[in-house]
């Protein structure tokens with residue numbers, strides 16, 4: 148199946164750029180606290196070890212770049228927002244971060260031993276172009292590894308949020324058209340996308356993750372602070388609908404209570420990797 152693209156790429160890119168420039172500090176300590184727990188599995192999938200020259204595409208707060216550097220890799224982090232780069236530099240002042248677009252990487256062919264991209268490909272207007280760019284800049288025999296959220300289901304965090312909005316609010320909110328957020332969100336879909344963009348030795352696996360939240364309000368707060376499309380959807384809801392959405396979520400997570408007085412909401416990831424032949 149062909150990888151879906153935005154029908155309005157410039158508007159979608161501007162929307163994502165403004166969203167991330169504005170929310171990256173909030174992402175750093177909300178959903179970023181969850182994605183940090185996939186740093187090691189993603190670096191392992193890309194075979195990152197001491198001496199490897201690594202590119203971290205869509206670096207965000209720079210957690211993958213920092214993790215790779217701790218392994219002794221020589222890493223460059225790239226993001227398209229200067230505000231994001233400023234947060235990455237504050238988190239990891241000794242590392243190199245550059246501003247650039249995932250769809251037109253400012254590097255020569257074959258210039259890295261490995262490339263990683265954590266939770267980034269669903270935010271670019273043409274994800275196939277981004278995957279092909281990662282393949283172009285890695286050397287023959289080098290690995291590319293990417294992570295995405297698993298598709299929404301009735302039992303996981305994104306599924307619970309969309310079900311609550313669907314039941315109590317409106318989903319027909321006018322936003323710039325973006326590619327399906329979950330188009331890589333299963334092992335089979337991830338494998339198909341990596342095969343389609345020319346990788347060999349393709350692998351994909353589900354990685355269990357839990358979103359620790361204090362309440363349903365905490366879920367909505369994390370989305371408001373650290374997401375772009377889902378935040379825009381929430382911001383478009385009427386106040387009364389928002390109260391109902393929160394109550395709906397409260398009921399959905401009741402069975403997920405943990406011993407600390409909060410809730411453990413499943414938020415699995417898909418980790419994919421491939422080799423440039």
Ligand SMILES: C[S@@+](CC[C@H](N)C(=O)[O-])C[C@H]1O[C@@H](n2cnc3c(N)ncnc32)[C@H](O)[C@@H]1O
Pocket residue numbers: 163167168171179182183204205206207208209210211225226227228231247248249250264265266267270271272
């Ligand atoms: C969800 S954050 C991921 C951050 C981090 N990699 C992680 O694993 O948590 C997505 C990042 O992708 C960046 N991004 C989105 N579209 C991009 C593009 N076209 N080119 C480069 N970076 C982009 C955003 O600025 C944001 O920092």
